[in-house]
Amino acid sequence: MASVAAVTRILLGKNLLNSGRVAVLPNTGFVKFYSAAPTYENIKIETVGAKKNVGLIQLNRPKALNALCKALFIEVGKAVKDYDADDSIAAIVITGNEKAFAAGADIKEMQNNSYSSNQRNGFLQEWEDVSNCGKPIIAAVNGFALGGGCELAMLCDIIYAGEKAKFGQPEINIGTIPGAGGTQRLPRYVGKSKAMEIVLTGNFIDAQEAEKMGLVARVFPVEKLLEETIKLAERIGTHSPLIVKMAKQAVNQAYETNLRAGLLYEKSLFYGTFATNDRKEGMTAFIEKRAPNFKND
Numbered sequence: 426m427a428s429v430a431a432v433t434r435i436l437l438g439k440n441l442l443n444s445g446r447v448a449v450l451p452n453t454g455f456v457k458f459y460s461a462a463p464t465y466e467n468i469k470i471e472t473v474g475a476k477k478n479v480g481l482i483q484l485n486r487p488k489a490l491n492a493l494c495k496a497l498f499i500e501v502g503k504a505v506k507d508y509d510a511d512d513s514i515a516a517i518v519i520t521g522n523e524k525a526f527a528a529g530a531d532i533k534e535m536q537n538n539s540y541s542s543n544q545r546n547g548f549l550q551e552w553e554d555v556s557n558c559g560k561p562i563i564a565a566v567n568g569f570a571l572g573g574g575c576e577l578a579m580l581c582d583i584i585y586a587g588e589k590a591k592f593g594q595p596e597i598n599i600g601t602i603p604g605a606g607g608t609q610r611l612p613r614y615v616g617k618s619k620a621m622e623i624v625l626t627g628n629f630i631d632a633q634e635a636e637k638m639g640l641v642a643r644v645f646p647v648e649k650l651l652e653e654t655i656k657l658a659e660r661i662g663t664h665s666p667l668i669v670k671m672a673k674q675a676v677n678q679a680y681e682t683n684l685r686a687g688l689l690y691e692k693s694l695f696y697g698t699f700a701t702n703d704r705k706e707g708m709t710a711f712i713e714k715r716a717p718n719f720k721n722d
């Protein structure tokens with residue numbers, strides 16, 4: 426067995442001992458690994474809500490209006506995946522700051538991209554980590570949600586906005602088109618004519634108009650937005666996580682298929698809920714006039 430001093434020397438040499446993630450146990454020299462929260466440079470994460478069951482991701486490049494550089498998106502993808510895998514988290518909220526949710530993909534970073542480099546490197550591919558999440562994701566949008574920022578909001582399941590939010594797909598102004606779902610998701614939210622107007626002009630629309638169009642579910646005073654969004658996540662968190670996941674899958678299927686196939690898909694998931702203990706508990710609790718105690722089972 427190695428001595429405590431020898432193990433300590435090795436770990437110090439590898440800069441591990443100061444990381445807070447490992448410790449040498451006294452007497453034995455055994456090494457204990459701790460799982461530390463990952464450190465991020467472009468986002469901040471925090472678990473919030475009375476039960477700490479809401480995963481909050483705040484985009485944090487304020488000087489660049491939260492422009493979505495690759496490093497930021499890799500971090501968002503990692504945070505979303507971690508929250509998705511964490512049984513204590515019921516829903517995820519993505520937000521920015523008062524000036525910007527996100528002003529789009531990082532124009533400075535992509536300025537010198539070529540068609541070949543985009544293909545080779547799978548430009549924007551990491552965004553799929555957000556759309557693959559099984560748990561509900563809610564966007565809390567204050568300020569600009571432009572280009573990729575609007576697309577990121579639309580990747581989420583519900584969009585809440587502050588009353589000064591501005592949405593738009595201004596890629597046309599810089600000689601390109603939306604590349605992370607803007608031309609596909611926007612018409613599904615607001616219909617073809619309005620989507621065409623937004624994509625072909627590059628004009629911004631305000632929060633009230635976005636709500637009228639159905640892009641945004643609700644609008645709140647700027648300072649109330651995050652609090653109200655977290656409340657929504659907590660409300661979702663009172664239900665069975667398993668059934669919430671199935672409900673999300675069913676609604677999303679409406680955008681993937683025709684009505685007949687979608688209804689069939691819904692029916693099979695609905696029947697599927699009858700194979701869960703949470704469905705049994707939900708109906709039993711209703712009949713016994715008490716609150717259900719869901720077990721995610």
Ligand code: CAA
Pocket residue numbers: 488489490492493528529530531532533534549569571572573574576595596598599602603604605607
């Ligand atoms: N990429 C990189 N940097 C950006 C950025 C972006 N998308 N948007 C803003 N910034 C930077 C600015 O360059 C500026 O940096 P410097 O201080 O170093 O010059 C800083 O953020 C502040 O921006 P402004 O001075 O322009 O702020 P403003 O209040 O005058 O204007 C704005 C705000 C109207 C949002 C303006 O910044 C703007 O038009 N931004 C670009 C919006 C855009 O075209 N988005 C689409 C990007 S392409 C895309 O997203 C493709 C896709 O589909 C994935």
